[in-house]
Amino acid sequence: MAIRISEPFTKDKFADLKAGDSVLITGTVYTARDAAHKRITEAIARGEEPPFPIQDSIIYYVGPTPPKPGRPIGSAGPTTSYRMDAYAPTLLDLGEVAMIGKGQRSEEVMQAVTRNGAVYLAAIGGAAALMARCVKSAEVIAYDDLGAEAVRKLYVEDLPVVVVLDPVGGNLYVEGREEYLNSIK
Amino acid sequence: MREISVKAIEDSIAKMCIDANHYLDEDLKNCMAQHLAEEPSLVGRQMLESIQENIAIAEEGIFPLCQDTGMACVFLEIGQDVHLIDGNLEDAINEGVRRGYGDGYLRKSIVRDPLDRVNTGDNTPAYIHYEIVPGDKVTITVAPKGFGSENMSKIKMLPPAAGENGVKDFVVEVAEMAGANPCPPIVVGVGIGGTFDKAALMAKKALLKPLDKPNESPYYDAMEKELLDRINALGIGPQGFGGKTTALAVNIITAPTHIAGLPVAVNVNCHVSRHKTVVL
Incomplete structure (x- = not known):
């Protein structure tokens, strides 16, 4: 059964999540890929306001296709997250609660996740029409x-x-693989 | 000498850019269904089912299969008895891509320079590969290539002593290192032999081969099957959440090479392994 989480995205709503849990997110999320992450973190370093409040924010790593007439958006699946690894710890330390992407993260990002009680969520890579x-x-x-x-x-x-x-160091990419390999022994 | 208008090539490319981004070929869909039936992992089956649902939504023609509608890779086999008329071929190819990505509401993902990174705004230029072949026909293949998987591709100049085992270990290593990044289940294109660049081209062309036909060589057919088994014993699974189906298929293309070399290239594709072909 999927766990439903709605805004406001305060950290307490994510605190009990475990690696492998299915979650349905409802509310406002902000999109940013590496080019935008670079500009956001540079703006913060200069003491300027970022384009949206980082505290309690969810950032979805996506660059959608253009919307067709009458539609809010085109296809919108996740991009590969490691390209944001250089910028993510700064935003997590400023209160970003969740990142949505796909693929492995760096040691620095994993530490920033547990240090801040945040989460890293995977959307289904390549299922962009479904998510649109x-x-x-x-x-x-x-x-x-x-x-x-x-x-x-x-x-x-x-x-x-x-x-x-998850906020306590669980990692589905490691645990899911181990669990599967143990199950077929 | 048969005359073919480059305008016909342009029109075909525009249509194939849109079609390839919405409709997957039957061989891939059948391959996916077969792996779903054999996937022991519950989460693995759920992910494969979501991918199938995504394919069905894209077939309605409104949303492309993936938001990364790719770099347009265009392969032309031009018969030596063909005379192309009505303009410059390369301009026509790029105009076809420009129209397809514009009219089809596809993402514009190309930057004009690898370091200054300014988007060209129309997904051109295409990556184009020409080949002169016998006959009086033009065969055009459009393969939009996503870069989540492209970035996981690798090439290695092995010493000949590395032999068959060196080649196989490298292919499996590339799949394992890629892990969850290239949106598994992946399709693996392998080029063995040739030169540094030829190996990479063969690996890309291997992604265009049908998934339901055996390799022409029984030796390499057995190697493809062994590599698929080894990759699907890694446990990475659909989306990297754990499971059997890390790869849907492995395709190999080989070429003669130098006495001193054993080039191996591995081009990784995601499960949205897109390509359309027409013959003019």
């Missing part, structure tokens, strides 16, 4: 010149994700 249906509204709020990589404010309903890194 969960996006009810989308609006570019910063870095429009980046095109698909601009920062968008999305409202999602029941966006399906799986917990990869």
Whole structure:
């Protein structure tokens, strides 16, 4: 059974999640890929306001396809997360509660997740049409010149994700593989 | 000498860019269904079912299969008895890509320079490979390639002494290192022999081969099966959550090489292994 989590995304709602849990997210999430992460962290370093409040935010690593007329968004699956590894610890230390992406993370990101009681969630890579249906509204709020990589404010309903890194150090990519290999011994 | 208009090539490419991003071929869908039936892991089966659901939604023609609608890789086999008319071929190919990615609401993912990284805004230029072949036809293949999987690809110049085992260990190592990153289950294209660049090209072309036909060589057919078994014993599974189906297929292409060399290239593709072909 999937666990439903709705905004506001305060950390207490994520504290009991375990690696491998299925979660349905409802509320506002912000999109950013590496180009946007670079600009956001540079803005923060200069003492400027980031384009959205980082505290209690969920950042979805996605660069969607253009919306067809009458649709809020095009296909919207996760991009590979390690490209954000250089920037993610800064945002986690500023209160980002969850990252949505796919693929392995660095040791520095894993430490920042447990240090801050945050989570790393995986969306289904390559199932972008399925996830597009969960996006009810989308609006570019910063870095429009980046095109698909601009920062968008999305409202999602029941966006399906799986917990990869939980707040106490669980890692689905390690545990899931071990569990499967043990099960076929 | 048969005349073919480059406008016909442009039109075909525009259509194939859109079609490839919405409709997967039957061989891949059958391969996916077969792996789903044999997947012991519950979460693995759930992920494969979600991927099948995604394929069905994309077939409605509204949402592309993946948000990474890829770099347009275009392969042309041009018969030596063909005369191309009505303009410059390369311009026509790029115009086809420009139209397909525009009209199809596909993502524009190409930057003009690898370091200054300014988006060209229309997904051009395409990656183009030409081959002159006998006959009076033009065969065009469009393969939009996502870079989550492209980034996990590797090449190695092995010493000949590494032999068969060295080749096989390298292919399995690439799949294991890639882990969850390239959106498993993956399709693995392997190029063995040739030169440094030829090996990479063969690996990419291996991704275009049908998944339901045995390799022409019984020796390499057995190697493909062994490599698939070894990769699917790693336990990475669909999306890297644990399971059997880490790869859907392994395809190998080989070429003669130098007495001093054993190049091996591994081009990784995700489960959205897209390509369309027409013959003009």
